[in-house]
Amino acid sequence: MKPDNKWMMNGLVIAAGLLSIVFAVSAGVQVQTKTTTKTGQSSEVVRVDRGEVITVEGNDLIVKMEDGSIRHFENIPESARITVDGKELGLRDLKPGMLLQRTITTTTTPKLVTTVQTVKGKVWYVNPPLSVILTLEDGTNQSFKIPMDQKFNVDGQMVDAFGLKKGMLVTATKIVEVPSSVTTQQKSVTGTMPAPDVPLLVAEGEPTPVPPEPTQVPEKTNPTSENYIPFIGLGLGLLLVIWFAAKMFRGKSRS
Secondary structure, rough: HHHHHHHHHHHHHHHHHHHHHHHHHHHHHHOEEEEEEEEEOOOEEEEEEEEEEEEEEEEEEEEEEOOEEEEEOOOOOOOEEEEEOOOOOOOOHOOOEEEEEEEEEEEEEEEEEEEEEEEEEEEEEOOOEEEEEEEEOOOOOOEEEOOOOOOOOEOEEEEOOHOOOOOOOEEEEEEEEEEEEEEEEEEEEEEOOOOOOOOOOOOOOOOOOOEEEEEOOOOOOOOHHHHHHHHHHHHHHHHHHHHHHHHHHHHHOOO
């Protein structure tokens, strides 16, 4: 081979390589792409944590959980708000003994993203099953890699890469479905003030005076012989006086 012919062949190879690069770069311009997203039914998972405030140290919160474990929540932002008895409080407003409840709602929404790529053109060159060069509607030639098991629509019939011939008008469609899911979390913290110390007895109104103790009335006893002894003695004494007086009276009468 002459040197001039050798340089000419090399030039053609380089030109063909550059042309292929141009086709590959510009191929995306002529491909029509349509993407649709289908959203499925969302599901929710609710988690509730309860605990009692032990102490607040700067932006750290130490809580005794419902199961008895101690949790240390670090670097809580200043913007965090906690609804306690209907009032919004900041972290530094929390006091030991407050009861906190954190509710975490996790929502998961499934999605199916479908991408449909469509290209139309006339076969200019085919290298089955790897690639095909098509002449598009605007007259430009573009090179496409042929995916595995790709089918082409030729006059209503589906053929593979080996069924393509130069000059055929073809339509190729690629459908890609990618399942995904979107997860979001919503957190809310509520609380209640610690219960105040309640005394055992609470005085209401004016003090009630203590009623006086009732006067004790001697109990009546059943009449027995012991109750008549004083009367018997008095009667005997009276009879003795009468007898003595009668005796003196008789003595005076005789004299």
